[in-house]
Amino acid sequence: MPFIANTDADRQEMLAAIGCANVEQLWEKAAVPAPTSDFSMLPPGRSEYEVAKHVTHLAGKNASELVCFLGMGYYDHFVPAAVSEILGRPGFYTAYTPYQAEASQGTLQAIFEWQTAICRLTGMDVANASLYDGGTALFEAMMMAMRSTRRRHVVIAGAVSPIFREIVACYSANLDCRITTVPSVDEGSKQDALLAAVNDDTACVIVQYPNVFGTIEDWTACVAAIKARGALAVCAAYPTALAVIKTPGECGFDIVVGEGQPLGMPLSFGGPYLGYMCTTSKLMRRMPGRIVGQAKDASGRTGYVLTLQAREQHIRRAQAMSNICSNENLCALCALAYMTLLGKQGLVEVAELCMSKARYALEQLSAIRGVRRVGTQPFFNEFVLELPQDAAAVSGRLVEKGIAAGFPLGRYYPQRQNQLLVSVTEKRTREEINDFAKSLEAVLWN
Amino acid sequence: MELIFNQGAAGRRGVRLPKCDVRPFGANELPASLRRATAAALPEVSELEAVRHFTLLSRRNMGVDTQFYPLGSCTMKYNPKINERLAALPGFTDQHPLLPQLRHGEALCQGSLAVLYETERMLSELMGFAATTLQPMAGANGELTSVMMFAAYHKARGDQRRTVMLIPDAAHGTNPASAAMAGFDCREIASNADGDVDLDALQAALGDDVAGIMLTCPNTLGFFDKNVKKVIELVHQAGGLAYCDGANFNAIVGRVRPGDLGFDAMHVNVHKTFSTPHGGGGPGAGPVGVAERLLPFLPKARVVKRADGSYGLDYDYPQSIGYIAPFYGNFGVLLRTYCYLVMCGREGFKRISENAVLNANYVRSRLAPYFEQKFARYCTHECVLSARPQTRFGVHALDIAKALLDAGFHAPTIYFPLIVPEALMIEPTETESKEMLDRFCDTMIEIAKKAESDPEAIKRCPLNMPIGRLDEVAAARQPVLIAPNPAADN
Known part of the structure; x- marks a missing residue:
């Protein structure tokens, strides 16, 4: 069922028109070699109905009804139905990169609105059209900082998501740069140690806000000190939290990136997600990726175009700011539609519900014998619990009770074997939290 | 608006x-x-x-569902609706990516892991490789993954001299940009008079500093390089590796397997060949197939099938280049790919490439008398024409593109590849009907005639679109990238 319109009669007519007796002759004239495989490993094609049945069956093999307290940068937020209806408009999802501006004003204006919305949320001046995900966006921010400062050393906090740090390590493996990782302590990023790691060749200091343990730290003074040393301050921020916490712009960060998944994208087993990137007007021309700007036509009408393209691979080739070609356009549109539907007040409410329920969960969970929170600093919707037993084993037993209790940090932080990172979104109910606490107590002490 | x-x-x-x-x-x-x-x-x-x-x-966008969209090199084929519906099943969309990393967690994700495992297997079979990684989140990301594995391969052999990547002059800009991001210097190889890689230029460029070549196959001119096996052989003899940019895989899918030609790695854009929607510019996915010798360097994690028939994730690859994506790739996109693979099956892909090549050659043969063909030969899935004849009347490729928009067609890719002046790169894809191709060709011929009789009318286009031509130079000089913030917040 390969969705082909040509009939055999069409094909004969077309072959005749191009001077070929049959398809095999066309292949020969096009210099395409003969097949070397019969593709026997592939199953025979199936009808739409059969495929739907088969794939629906596979979906059923995934666990459902699991109550989710897993987060660590990727969150189970509520998404209004209108978001997917908007993304399902054929004008959006069956179009491509807006090379022909006149035929792409819908996409271009939407990107312009996305850039505006994410700048308003982060408190920054400019944004690009998006990158693949939070981790690659963080790597691009690091590259941008090295380009801007012509320095090659990078300081990164151990309280930045290890998932992001693995990506940065992978992408920078063959590049001329040195990365210093500053270990986290308890629930904190260790600001004094970060500053102590800065030297005259440091291009940037990278932190996460709130950090991977959910802690909201005040970066204002630290950022000023970083900048005083001629380095740039970069943060990866959780966009939902930014509805209520001091903006990265107010903190003075130079580059703000992050994972946009919480803004209306399903978890979808790891993607597609959305890397966002914002910066100051000063650094605008150092940004990678597509950027949309306002423009006028000959009759003075306002429209939108891809702009500042001299930074990009199709023009600069090996000297481009990045190899990125397209953005994650439909995901950026998703985030824009989500922020529009939730709106100014709604996003604040989501953040407040997250904070309220996370605090209730902490109360209930830390009331269990032997369970305590690591640290005391303010947090957003995530916190670390110290358990009296191995956290991976405990969370494994809770999975059997239908609860994804959180992420056992020992996987990435060997000294945190008994620590569990718990995330709570607005979707979790009082009842689910109570049930979690009861189950945890039973697993620990029965 | x-x-x-x-x-x-x-x-x-x-x-x-x-x-x-x-x-x-x-x-x-x-x-x-x-x-x-x-x-x-x-x-x-x-x-x-x-x-x-x-x-x-x-509604202010053109899309495949409403218009013929012959944007060359982008394979704007129809996006089957069932794929959208299946990709939205809550059983898939609700899965947290960290679930399988919990103890007993893999058992919770058997459906998703099966999709990934089977997709990987089917893509490996179609491309002719030992294994495939589904991690790369776009075509350019797949290019980068491939050349990063090349770097790791040479490094593992203690061969530190290989710092140069060979790139033909017809390549997409992403190729040199990806090579640079993997730490390579780029050396450009000229095309010959037929539009193939110039073997003499290649020989001259080869040496013990060459890590490999990035070859688009079929190439960006829409040609299957007659010397492709020879090119790979020469690069291999010099100790380099050969990567196939599979942006144009739709031309040969179900017929030629690049792995069988001798390539060591290849990426494929699932949003091109495998019908996942382009989304106005992403998200896509760019899986990479590799030959045996690159297996140890594949990104983590790899999806495996265990002896008991269950699926799992394996992280134990000490020589792996690491994490290209945060988890297992753009799962939602790969799920659509899986649906398409299963629907098309063994015999479907052969018909896809046949019809894609037939459609492109039909358009080429109808339009060749009116536009210039720099290389007069049969093409594969796309044909590159030139508007050079029209420049005599002051009409350029850009003007022709705008006239097409007014006529209700999306424009072809223009001014690429760079080695064809005034390029019009037309890729009809297999999902378009002969009647649509005829309407398009009739319109192109009318535009060519009008370029001669009334060039000013063409240069005024578009007139029927939501907006006229925008002043891009002014937009870049004083960029306005966001709407002004309301006064209250200043």
Whole structure:
């Protein structure tokens, strides 16, 4: 069922028109070699109905009804139905990169609105059209900082998501740069140690806000000190939290990136997600990726175009700011539609519900014998619990009770074997939290 | 159209959230030093206003569902609707990516892991490789993954001299940009008079500093390089590796397997060959197939099938280049790919490439008399023509593109590849009918005739679109990248 319109009669007519007796002759004239495989490993094609049945069956093999307290940068937020209806408009999802501006004003204006919305949320001046995900966006921010400062050393906090740090390590493996990782302590990023790691060749200091343990730290003074040393301050921020916490712009960060998944994208087993990137007007021309700007036509009408393209691979080739070609356009549109539907007040409410329920969960969970929170600093919707037993084993037993209790940090932080990172979104109910606490107590002490 | 920020009214709401069923914690309870000064000035509109705004915006785009979209090199084929519906099944969309990393967690994700495993196997079979990684999140990301594995391969052999990547002059800009990101210097190889890689130029460029070559196959001119096996052989003899940019795989899928030609790695754009939607510019996915010798360097994690028939994730690859994506690739996109693979099956892909090549050659043969063909030969899935004859009348490729928009067609790719002046790169794809190709060709011929009889009329286009040609130079000189913030928040 390969969705082909040509009939055999069409094909004969077309072959005749191009001077070929049959398809095999066309292949020969096009210099395409003969097949070397019969593709026997592939199953025979199936009808739409059969495929739907088969794939629906596979979906059923995934666990459902699991109550989710897993987060660590990727969150189970509520998404209004209108978001997917908007993304399902054929004008959006069956179009491509807006090379022909006149035929792409819908996409271009939407990107312009996305850039505006994410700048308003982060408190920054400019944004690009998006990158693949939070981790690659963080790597691009690091590259941008090295380009801007012509320095090659990078300081990164151990309280930045290890998932992001693995990506940065992978992408920078063959590049001329040195990365210093500053270990986290308890629930904190260790600001004094970060500053102590800065030297005259440091291009940037990278932190996460709130950090991977959910802690909201005040970066204002630290950022000023970083900048005083001629380095740039970069943060990866959780966009939902930014509805209520001091903006990265107010903190003075130079580059703000992050994972946009919480803004209306399903978890979808790891993607597609959305890397966002914002910066100051000063650094605008150092940004990678597509950027949309306002423009006028000959009759003075306002429209939108891809702009500042001299930074990009199709023009600069090996000297481009990045190899990125397209953005994650439909995901950026998703985030824009989500922020529009939730709106100014709604996003604040989501953040407040997250904070309220996370605090209730902490109360209930830390009331269990032997369970305590690591640290005391303010947090957003995530916190670390110290358990009296191995956290991976405990969370494994809770999975059997239908609860994804959180992420056992020992996987990435060997000294945190008994620590569990718990995330709570607005979707979790009082009842689910109570049930979690009861189950945890039973697993620990029965 | 009015920006969404200028619509609605203060206090208006789009969505209602559940009541707080625990003690409420307000933002004002955060310490003052951590609190946001004023709420972000996001839109304040009703659900209807939001839906109407975006629906109207979507109508200001051309898309495959409404127009013929022969954008060369992008394979704008039809996106089957069933794939969208299946990709939206909650059993898939609700899965947290960290689930399989929990103890007993793999058992919770057997459906998703099966999709990944089988997709990988089917892609490996179609490309002719030992294994495939599904991690790369786009075509350019797949290019980068491939050349990073090349770097790791040479490094593992203790061969540190290989710092140069060979790139033909017809390549996409992403090739040299990806090579640079993997730490390579680029050396450009000229094309010969037939549009193939110039073997003499290649020989001259080869040496013990060459890590490999990035070869688009079929190439960006839409040709299957007659010397492709020889090119690979020469690079291999010099100790380098050969990567196939599979952007144009739709031309040969189901017929030629690049792995069988001798390539060591290849990426494929699933949003091209495997029908996943382009989304106005992403998200896509760029899986990479590799030959045996690159297996140890594949990104982590790899999806495996265990002896008991269950699926799992394996992280134990000490020589792996690491994490290209945060988890297992753009799963939602790969799921659509899986649906398409299963639907098309063994015999389907052969028909896809045949019809893609037939359609492109039909357009080429109809239009060749009116436009210039720099290389007069049969093409594969796309044909590159030149508007050079029209420049005599002051009409350029850009003008022809705009005239096409007015006539209700999306424009071809223009001014690429760089080695063809005034290039018009036309890729019809297999999903278009002969009648549509004829209507398109008739229109192109009319435009060519009008370029001669009334060139000014062509240069005024487009007149029927939501907006006229925009002043891109002024836009780049004084960029306005966001809407002004309302005064209240200043």
